[in-house]
Every structure is written in structure tokens, then in C-alpha cells.
Amino acid sequence: MDRREVAALPIASVHAALGSAPDGLDAAEAARRLREAGPNALPRRRRRPALRRAVAQIAHPMALLLWAAGALALVSRMPQLAWAVFLVIALNGVFGFWQERRAERALEALEALVPARARVARGGHLLEVDAREVVVGDVLALEEGDRVPADARLVEAALFRLDVSLLTGESLPVDRDPRPRAGELAAAALPCLAPAGATVAAGRARAVVFATGAATELGRVARLATASPRAPSTLELQVGGVVRLVTGIAVAMGVGVFALLRLLGAGLAESLLFAIGILAANVPEGLLPTITVTLAANVQRMARRRVLVSRLSAVETLGAVDVLCTDKTGTLTRNALEVRALWTPDGGEAAPAAAREPGPARRLLAAGALANDARRTGGVSSGDPLDRALLEAAAAAGLDPGRLRAGCPRLGEAPFDPRRKRMTAVVRAGPPLGAPGQAPCLAVTKGALAAVLERCDRVLAGGAARPLDGAGRHRIAAAHDAAAARGLRLVALAVREGGEELAGLPPERLEAGLAFAGLIGLEDPPREGVEAALEACRRAGITVTMVTGDHPLTACALAREVGLWGAGWRAVDGPELEALPDGDLDALLAGGRGLVFARVAPEQKLRLVHAYQRLGHVVAVTGDGVNDAPALHAAHVGVAMGRSGTDVARAAADVVILDDDLSTIVAAIEEGRATLANVRKFLAYVLTSNVPEIAPFLAMVALRVPPALGILQILAIDLGTDLLPALALGAEPPEPGAMDVPPRARTGKLLDAGLLARAYAFLGVAEAAACLVAFFAAWRAAGYGLAELRAVAPALLAHAAPAPLAALQRQATSAAFAAIVCCQVGNLLACRSERLPVARLGLPRGRLLRWGVAVELAILAAIVYLPPLQALFGTAPLPAAAWPWLALCPVAMVLLDDARKAAARLAYGAASSTSRASFG
Numbered sequence: 001m002d003r004r005e006v007a008a009l010p011i012a013s014v015h016a017a018l019g020s021a022p023d024g025l026d027a028a029e030a031a032r033r034l035r036e037a038g039p040n041a042l043p044r045r046r047r048r049p050a051l052r053r054a055v056a057q058i059a060h061p062m063a064l065l066l067w068a069a070g071a072l073a074l075v076s077r078m079p080q081l082a083w084a085v086f087l088v089i090a091l092n093g094v095f096g097f098w099q100e101r102r103a104e105r106a107l108e109a110l111e112a113l114v115p116a117r118a119r120v121a122r123g124g125h126l127l128e129v130d131a132r133e134v135v136v137g138d139v140l141a142l143e144e145g146d147r148v149p150a151d152a153r154l155v156e157a158a159l160f161r162l163d164v165s166l167l168t169g170e171s172l173p174v175d176r177d178p179r180p181r182a183g184e185l186a187a188a189a190l191p192c193l194a195p196a197g198a199t200v201a202a203g204r205a206r207a208v209v210f211a212t213g214a215a216t217e218l219g220r221v222a223r224l225a226t227a228s229p230r231a232p233s234t235l236e237l238q239v240g241g242v243v244r245l246v247t248g249i250a251v252a253m254g255v256g257v258f259a260l261l262r263l264l265g266a267g268l269a270e271s272l273l274f275a276i277g278i279l280a281a282n283v284p285e286g287l288l289p290t291i292t293v294t295l296a297a298n299v300q301r302m303a304r305r306r307v308l309v310s311r312l313s314a315v316e317t318l319g320a321v322d323v324l325c326t327d328k329t330g331t332l333t334r335n336a337l338e339v340r341a342l343w344t345p346d347g348g349e350a351a352p353a354a355a356r357e358p359g360p361a362r363r364l365l366a367a368g369a370l371a372n373d374a375r376r377t378g379g380v381s382s383g384d385p386l387d388r389a390l391l392e393a394a395a396a397a398g399l400d401p402g403r404l405r406a407g408c409p410r411l412g413e414a415p416f417d418p419r420r421k422r423m424t425a426v427v428r429a430g431p432p433l434g435a436p437g438q439a440p441c442l443a444v445t446k447g448a449l450a451a452v453l454e455r456c457d458r459v460l461a462g463g464a465a466r467p468l469d470g471a472g473r474h475r476i477a478a479a480h481d482a483a484a485a486r487g488l489r490l491v492a493l494a495v496r497e498g499g500e501e502l503a504g505l506p507p508e509r510l511e512a513g514l515a516f517a518g519l520i521g522l523e524d525p526p527r528e529g530v531e532a533a534l535e536a537c538r539r540a541g542i543t544v545t546m547v548t549g550d551h552p553l554t555a556c557a558l559a560r561e562v563g564l565w566g567a568g569w570r571a572v573d574g575p576e577l578e579a580l581p582d583g584d585l586d587a588l589l590a591g592g593r594g595l596v597f598a599r600v601a602p603e604q605k606l607r608l609v610h611a612y613q614r615l616g617h618v619v620a621v622t623g624d625g626v627n628d629a630p631a632l633h634a635a636h637v638g639v640a641m642g643r644s645g646t647d648v649a650r651a652a653a654d655v656v657i658l659d660d661d662l663s664t665i666v667a668a669i670e671e672g673r674a675t676l677a678n679v680r681k682f683l684a685y686v687l688t689s690n691v692p693e694i695a696p697f698l699a700m701v702a703l704r705v706p707p708a709l710g711i712l713q714i715l716a717i718d719l720g721t722d723l724l725p726a727l728a729l730g731a732e733p734p735e736p737g738a739m740d741v742p743p744r745a746r747t748g749k750l751l752d753a754g755l756l757a758r759a760y761a762f763l764g765v766a767e768a769a770a771c772l773v774a775f776f777a778a779w780r781a782a783g784y785g786l787a788e789l790r791a792v793a794p795a796l797l798a799h800a801a802p803a804p805l806a807a808l809q810r811q812a813t814s815a816a817f818a819a820i821v822c823c824q825v826g827n828l829l830a831c832r833s834e835r836l837p838v839a840r841l842g843l844p845r846g847r848l849l850r851w852g853v854a855v856e857l858a859i860l861a862a863i864v865y866l867p868p869l870q871a872l873f874g875t876a877p878l879p880a881a882a883w884p885w886l887a888l889c890p891v892a893m894v895l896l897d898d899a900r901k902a903a904a905r906l907a908y909g910a911a912s913s914t915s916r917a918s919f920g
Contacts, residue, residue: 003217006153007190007211008182014153018208020137020647022155024121033135040134040150040212042155042222042901054093057791068279071368086505096753118149138209146200151216152207154178154192159415160203161384162194173201173384177419201384202373202416221629238593240775242683242751244543254279260701276711296677298731300877307668314637316652316679318672321637322743323617324665325608328555330624330641332562332662333524337385339365339393340488343479345472346461358432360460362397364518366432367493369394369401370408371425376401386491389522399432408433412503414510422447422455426503439497445511449480449519452492458515472516480519487557488521524558533561533662540669541742545595547605547631552598559596569594577604585611604633618743622657622665624649626900639665641715666739674734676744677834682729683751684759685824685831689717691764692771692820694919699772705789706796706809708816709777710874713863721821721859725828725852732832732849758900763830766896767823770889774819778812778882810876814864817884821860822886825853826893835905837898866905 001017017022025033070086118131121139131149134140139164140152142160154160154176160171174191181192194207196216213219258275262268299309309315329335343349344360368390374383376395381388391401407430416423424445427433433442445452458465459472480490494514496502499687502510537544546564548555552571559565570593577597580588588595589611597608605621609631612619621635629652632638640653641660650656657664696708779789795801796809828849829838844850863869865877877888 003151003193003211003212004182005189007192008180009153010180011155011178014155014208014810018137018138018153018210020208022121022139023124024139025135025137026123030122030135030138031837033137034133037135037212038736039132041132042214042219071574082699119146119546126128134209134212136209136212138313140194140205140207140209142194142200142205144200144202144204148194148196148198148200149208149215151197151208151211152194152209154194154205154207156205157205159417160205161201163199163201164195166402170690176205178205186884191615197600219339229551239240241749245384245751246687250279252337257701269285298678301731302668302671305671306661306664307671308642308656308658309654310656311654313671316675317618318620318655318669319676320618320743321620321669321672322542323612323634324542324544325547325605325612325619325621325631325635325676326544326662327557327623327628328546328550330660331528331622332530332546332558332564332791335524335624337389337489339389339520339523340525341483342518343483343521343681344518345459345476346463346514349479349483349713352393352397355393355399360518362399363432364493364520365390365394365397366399366497367401367444367517368491369404370410370427371423371444371493384827386489386522388483390491390520393520407431408442411500414507416447417507420447420507420511421451422511426510430496433495439499441498441500441502443496443498443502443514445494445496445514446491449477449490449492452494452514452749453477453516455511456494456514456516458513460517464746465497466733468516476516476519483519483521485553485557486521487554488523489554491520493517493520503537524554526562527661529661529663533666534562534564536663536666536739537669540666540739543586543594545597545608547600547608547621549600550598552596555596555598556799564594565596566594568598571596571598573597574599574601574604577607582611582614586615590615600628602628606634609634620665620669622662623653624660628652639668670739671733673733673738673743676750677735677738678730678732679750680755680834681732681831682726684834685729685827686718686722686726687756687759688763688767688827689722689820689824691760692767692816692823693717695768695772696775696816700793701788704793705786706793707813708772709813709820712873713813713817713875716859716863716873717817717820717824720863721856722824724855725849726854727851728844729828729831735833735861745880758834760901763827763893763897766893767820770819770823770892771816774882774886775812775816777885778815779808783809784808807876810870811878814875814878815882817875818860818864818882818886819889821856822889823893825856826890828853828856830891830894830897835901837901838894839898 006014051431067089070083070089088539094383112433116129118134119126119128119141120134121127122129123420126141134149138150139155140149142148148162152544157177160176162176163173169710176191176194178192181190194205196211196218211217211219214223224919237401254275258271262271298315302309302315326332339352341349342352342361344364344365347354347360350361352365355365356362372386372387372390374391376382376391381391383391392477394404395401408427410425410427412426414424424443425445426441429438429440429442433444434440436707445455448564453473453476455832456468459468459476460466477869480492483490494516495763496510496512496514534544546555546559552573556565556571559569570588572588572595574597577585577600585607589608598602600608609619609621613636618637619635620637620639621631622639622641623632624641628640628649632640632649632652638653639655639657640649642650642656642658646682655668657668691707699705700707776786776789779785784792792801792805796805799806829841829844832838832841832844832849863873864875
């Protein structure tokens with residue numbers, strides 16, 4: 001039986017329809033149903049076993065290429081090289097596995113909303129059982145503070161109110177009663193149902209369970225949150241493209257060199273050696289761990305800005321966000337009601353500050369504080385949110401709630417009833433409500449305007465009760481409608497004078513002949529800084545769309561207040577959104593109009609996310625409740641509120657804002673944009689060294705000379721000297737103006753033609769030239785020209801050369817190795833910006849970059865001069881005369897790249913001038 005059928009059942013038929021009885025199920029029947037249906041728990045999402053996830057980290061294209069290179073090294077009897085390559089694979093795998101290891105905590109957090117224990121009637125006795133043992137047909141006993149363990153149909157209720165904000169986004173508890181209802185779908189919206197996960201805010205009830213576990217409304221949200229695959233981040237897509245491109249280049253060059261050598265008559269072992277060298281030189285072994293560590297470093301910097309990131313790649317995706325779907329309650333607002341306006345018949349509308357002075361506004365707030373069940377202890381209020389807000393407003397106006405209640409003690413009450421939609425407290429009259437000569441007691445009624453006004457025949461004006469005529473009623477209704485149009489929630493108050501006999505009257509007689517006292521307008525106010533944050537989003541080219549479960553009037557009023565609403569904006573409610581076909585929805589979202597979506601269900605919010613993604617947008621979603629979890633999970637970046645957010649929202653999100661401040665999201669987006677720029681910087685730096693690493697093998701094939709670099713020296717560059725400087729580039733702070741330009745296109749390539757040309761065709765060629773010049777210069781200093789080198793090359797390649805000749809080869813390769821490392825120092829400085837010259841950038845601001853240069857040079861010195869490392873890497877000490885020449889390498893690289901940047905700026909300026917002239 002579905003929830004619509006259950007909600008439509010007459011109260012007398014509920015037990016029979018669900019196979020239950022007023023005294024509950026007997027123990028045997030409950031045990032049988034538990035065996036058949038299973039425990040009342042949300043199903044866990046099946047995840048790939050850890051072993052499969054680990055294998056995936058060492059079986060991607062780049063890893064497979066390295067496995068092949070290691071196997072070839074073993075076949076070629078070079079175990080040291082093979083184990084070095086296998087170590088690289090292991091390091092990459094560990095980093096990748098750690099990154100993917102982020103636990104899928106959404107279901108566990110959802111399960112935490114189901115209470116550990118529940119009170120059920122079994123065989124006529126009220127028992128406390130494990131919530132997992134609740135079955136369909138169980139009769140629940142619910143009281144204030146309880147969390148509902150399963151979807152249930154109310155059969156009895158006394159002043160019963162539920163907090164369903166985690167499921168709907170409504171900031172106020174809602175009334176519930178057992179009367180049958182029909183026509184609505186969601187359990188959270190049907191007044192006769194109590195959905196799993198809701199909290200009892202007031203009253204008592206008995207209810208019969210009709211759905212447990214995955215069949216509950218909470219289970220439906222869980223399925224939405226986990227059924228949709230998480231969209232891959234832009235960085236994951238881009239790095240995948242980089243890996244495929246680099247792998248393709250490496251394989252093509254390795255196979256080509258191998259085939260060429262075999263055609264030239266080289267032996268199989270020699271050809272394999274050269275092919276492995278080409279593969280090792282082309283594969284940037286440190287790329288994946290460098291990206292991972294760089295993102296982790298940026299995450300730490302974001303944490304200092306009150307942003308926690310649970311998925312590393314989401315950092316960069318933030319920089320590409322162009323649509324932000326933001327929740328209202330708890331995200332744009334504080335999720336705490338505040339009194340914003342007071343209206344009295346003789347004073348009109350006034351701000352709460354007016355209640356600090358004696359007069360009708362102060363008396364109105366005093367009445368609201370007396371007809372009130374909230375408690376205030378130590379300056380902190382507890383109880384119903386609306387009552388808390390009234391109590392806080394009275395305290396802010398100087399009306400001490402404790403003294404007020406002591407001076408006007410409660411003598412009797414007619415508690416709030418959802419059918420009457422009002423409550424009344426009978427108090428002894430005292431200041432500021434009573435005065436000498438007036439009646440000793442006062443009945444203060446509080447409730448919805450229609451429910452209170454229908455019981456009024458007088459109105460308080462000028463300090464006295466006067467007859468209430470039609471014009472007066474119209475004036476009160478107009479004031480109510482005007483405040484409601486601004487998004488305020490209105491509560492009406494009325495009073496009745498009398499003696500102590502008022503305390504003994506039934507509600508219908510007590511709430512008769514009332515004098516209307518006024519209206520109090522409440523609002524869930526916007527968070528501080530929201531308006532500035534939304535303006536920053538607009539400057540950055542980010543479309544902001546409000547998506548809330550609240551009323552359209554409330555949502556639009558808030559949008560106007562924070563500057564989100566503008567000309568041409570449109571509000572769409574849940575039923576209208578539900579009726580829109582996908583094509584019409586796409587046209588609406590693509591129309592360029594500002595949008596506010598109200599009364600939106602979780603699956604509708606998820607549909608909006610998918611629609612924006614279908615249109616090619618990079619979508620970020622903010623939220624704090626269970627109802628936000630599906631959209632948070634499906635968005636490119638889910639942003640949860642850390643302070644007011646639920647565990648469900650935080651677990652489903654990629655980013656958690658610790659201070660619940662929308663401006664912190666703007667800071668996170670700025671960091672994301674900086675991350676993309678930094679990834680491009682270190683890509684240019686890392687890929688540049690591939691060319692001088694390949695050049696020695698190309699020269700060896702073309703000139704028939706010994707290789708200018710050893711394979712382990714190549715690995716020493718990629719995994720040793722280059723790693724820390726690359727990380728330093730990845731940690732560079734955002735450049736000025738990063739948030740004053742539109743976000744980059746998601747389809748834009750991380751490794752585009754311009755970056756490839758700069759790294760391979762310009763900076764790389766310059767480093768390759770320096771490498772070969774240093775190599776041949778070392779041989780020339782020993783008296784060996786090109787012809788002599790060709791003559792000794794076979795012996796050197798066969799490892800059969802005399803010791804002095806082998807020593808000369810080690811010194812020459814050391815010179816080539818040192819030239820590349822020194823050039824990389826200049827390349828590091830040049831890569832700090834794609835546009836600005838080094839002189840404009842000034843000295844590096846981060847200590848990591850300075851340490852990167854120092855460590856790079858220290859590793860170079862250690863490999864060249866320490867005997868153990870000389871033996872491992874095949875190096876030899878360089879003469880002192882070589883270092884002045886090597887010191888020119890960084891300067892030359894900086895000057896060359898500055899000249900290229902200047903030429904690019906001139907070309908851009910000329911193109912702009914031509915464009916302006918053609919349109920002049």
C-alpha cells in the first residue's frame with residue numbers, strides 16, 4: 001500500500017489495513033515480519049572492493065606504459081632501472097588510491113538519522129526496542145524530542161508538531177493530525193503522516209508504521225543521493241587527456257626509435273635500451289603524484305580560509321563553476337527566526353526597536369512573551385522556533401522574560417491546537433500589560449490571523465478596547481497581506497480582560513469576545529555578507545539560482561532583500577517545475593533569466609542539476625539538509641554548510657564551508673581558479689625537461705655517439721630535482737583579478753596547443769641545446785671531437801671501454817645532467833606566469849619556491865659529488881671551470897622566455913589595434 005492510499009484511510013481502518021491492532025503486534029508476528037522484510041535500515045550502496053580500486057590505480061594507460069618499460073628493462077638485464085620504474089608505479093598507485101579512498105559516508109549519515117531505539121506497543125505493552133527491529137504494523141508512541149524511526153500513519157495526536165526541515169527545507173515545525181488526507185505524494189508533506197527522520201517538536205501521538213528501511217521517504221532520498229553517479233571533475237577529465245596524450249607520444253617515439261635502430265643494424269638489446277630511454281624520457285613520472293600533492297597543499301591553504309575539501313579534484317572544478325544552485329534556509333539565511341516588524345491598530349507598523357519605549361509595540365511584545373512555551377536559561381532560549389524568536393525579541397527590548405512571567409504568572413491555558421490554529425494563556429495582569437483599576441486577569445491569545453480575528457469583536461486602540469467594524473477588519477487584513485508579501489511570517493495576538501474565572505473556561509468560551517492587539521512579523525534573516533558574496537559571483541560570471549523548499553513569497557522576498565532578484569527574474573514552484581518537459585526546462589534555464597525555484601522536492605532539485613549539466617554548465621550546489629543530499633552528490637561540486645548542515649549533507653558534498661558564509665564559497669572559487677593556473681604552470685615546467693631528456697637519444701641515433709644522459713639520471717630529474725619546484729609552482733597564491741573574469745570553459749584543454757608549444761618547441765629546445773652543448777664541451781675539453789666520439793661509442797655502449805674513457809663519459813653525462821637542472825631553475829622562474837615577465841613578478845612570495853630552488857641545486861650537487869650516488873647514477877665530479885658556464889643557464893632561460901612573452905604581448909596589441917581600426 002503506497003503512502004497516498006495510507007493517508008486516505010479513515011482512522012478506524014488504519015490498523016486493519018496495515019495488519020495491526022490498537023494494542024500493537026504480538027512478539028511472534030513482529031519477529032516474522034522482521035525476518036521477511038529485513039531490518040529497518042537504509043541499504044548500503046555496493047562499492048568496488050578495495051582490491052579492485054587498488055588495481056585500477058596501477059592499470060591506467062600511463063601505469064601500463066611504465067609496466068612495459070620496467071619489463072623491458074628486466075629483459076634487457078637492467079634490474080636497477082626496472083625496480084626504479086616499479087617504485088614509480090607504486091608511488092603513483094598509493095597517491096591515487098589515497099585520493100579515491102574518500103569514504104562514501106552519505107548512507108551512514110542518513111542511517112544516523114534513524115534513532116537507535118523506538119517505543120512500540122507489542123501485545124498491549126509499551127516496549128523500547130532497537131529501531132532496526134521496527135516493522136510494518138508496529139504502533140509507535142511518539143513524544144517531544146523523539147525522532148521518528150519509520151514512515152507511520154497517525155491514529156492519535158495531541159498538539160502534535162513535527163520538525164521536517166531536514167526533508168523539506170521548511171524552517172518551522174508543521175502541525176500533524178490523524179485526519180485522512182489525499183492528493184499529495186511526499187510523506188513529509190502529508191499532515192496525517194510522520195516520515196522517518198523527522199523530529200517531534202511538540203505534543204504526543206500514536207502512529208502505525210507503514211514503511212520501513214529503503215521504502216521510507218528517507219530511503220527514497222538515500223536512493224536519489226547514491227543512485228546518480230558523481231560527475232567527474234574537470235581536473236579528472238583533463239588529467240586523463242594529458243595522460244593519454246603523453247602516453248601516445250611516448251609509445252610512438254619509443255616504437256619509432258626501436259624500429260629505426262633495428263633498420264640501422266643495431267642489436268636487439270641495444271634497441272630495447274634506447275626504446276626504454278625514450279619511454280622513460282617522455283613519461284613525466286612525477287605528474288600524477290605532483291598533481292595530488294599540489295591539490296592537497298591547496299586544500300590546506302583553503303582550510304585556513306574555513307573551507308574543508310573532501311575530494312581533492314573538486315578544488316580545481318570550483319574554478320570552472322558557472323552555475324551556483326543555492327539553498328535558502330541555512331545557506332542564504334541563518335535558519336533562525338527573528339522578529340522584524342510589529343503592527344498595532346493605533347501605532348501602525350514599527351521596528352522591534354520601538355518596543356524599547358512604553359507604548360503599544362512594547363505591550364504587543366510582552367503579550368507574545370507571555371503566550372509562549374519557550375524557555376530562556378542563561379541567555380539561551382529553547383523550545384519552538386517561533387516562541388524562541390518572540391522571547392528573544394522581548395529580551396532585546398528590555399523585557400526580561402523571567403521577571404515578566406514572575407510579574408504575570410500563568411493561571412491557566414488553552415494549548416495550541418492545529419484545528420483551532422491558536423493558543424491562549426491566562427495570566428495575572430501586571431506591568432506592562434496591566435495597570436491600576438484594570439481587570440486582575442488577562443487572557444492572551446496567539447495564532448494565525450484568520451483564527452484569531454474570527455474570535456475578535458473589539459480592537460485595542462489608544463490604550464482602550466473599541467468596537468471592531470468591517471473597515472477595521474479590512475485594515476488589519478491589508479497590513480497582514482502587505483507584510484506577508486515581503487516574506488514575513490505573521491502571528492496575531494489578542495487579549496481579553498476578566499477575573500480568575502477565565503482560567504476555568506473551556507477554549508471555545510475563553511477565546512470569545514477578544515480585543516485584537518496586533519501582528520508580529522518574523523523572518524529567517526539573511527546571513528551577513530550574503531549580498532556581497534552574490535555580487536562577487538556575478539562579477540565572476542557565475543549564475544546564481546535559488547532552489548528552496550520554502551514558500552514562493554518567502555523565497556522571492558529574500559531574493560529581493562539580498563539583491564538576487566532583478567528585472568526579468570521569474571519564480572517557479574515545485575508543481576510548475578514538475579509539469580515542465582525536459583525540453584521546456586532546458587529552454588527556461590538557457591533563457592538567460594534569473595530564476596528562483598520554490599517548494600522544490602529533492603528529486604526536482606536533482607533534476608535541475610542534471611538539466612544544467614545537460615546544457616554544458618559546471619554546477620555547484622549548496623545545501624545543509626537531508627533534502628539537499630541528492631543534488632549535492634550529483635553536482636560537479638557539492639558545497640555543504642559545516643555549522644548548520646546535517647551529517648548527510650556534509651557526507652554527500654565535496655566541499656564543506658565551516659562558517660556557513662556564502663562569501664567563503666567565493667574564496668573557495670578563487671582558490672579553484674588559482675589551482676587551474678598553477679597546474680598549467682607546473683605542467684609547463686615538468687614537460688619542458690622531457691625534450692632535453694629525449695634529445696640525447698635522438699643525437700645518439702643520428703650522430704652515432706654515446707648517450708648524453710643515463711636512464712637513471714632521467715629518473716633523477718623527473719622524480720628528484722623537479723618534484724619540489726613543481727610543487728612550489730602548484731602552491732602559488734591566486735593572481736590579482738582572478739575573480740573579475742568569466743570562468744574558463746569546461747571543454748577548454750588543460751594541456752592546449754599554446755602550452756605544448758611553449759614547453760616542447762621553445763623552452764624544451766633551449767634546454768636540449770644547453771644539454772648537448774655541455775655534453776660535447778666536456779668531451780672537447782678532453783680532446784675528443786665528433787669523429788673521435790663516434791669511434792669510441794661502440795665500446796662505451798658495450799660497457800667495454802677502458803676506465804679513463806668510461807670516466808670521461810660519466811663526466812660528460814654529469815655536465816649534461818647539470819645543464820638541464822640549471823636550466824630548470826630558470827624555467828621555474830619563467831613558469832610563474834604565462835604572461836608577465838620575471839621582473840614584473842618580483843621575488844617569489846612563497847617559501848616553498850625558494851626551498852624548491854635550494855633543494856634542486858642540493859640534489860644536483862649530491863648526485864655529482866657524493867660517491868655512493870655517483871655509483872648509482874653514473875656521474876663524476878665536474879671541474880670548477882664548468883660552473884660559471886652552467887650558472888648562465890638560468891639567466892638565459894629567463895631572458896629567452898621574457899622575450900617570447902614580450903613578442904606575444906606585441907602581437908596581441910597589434911591584433912587588437914587592427915581589430916579596432918577595422919571597426920572604427
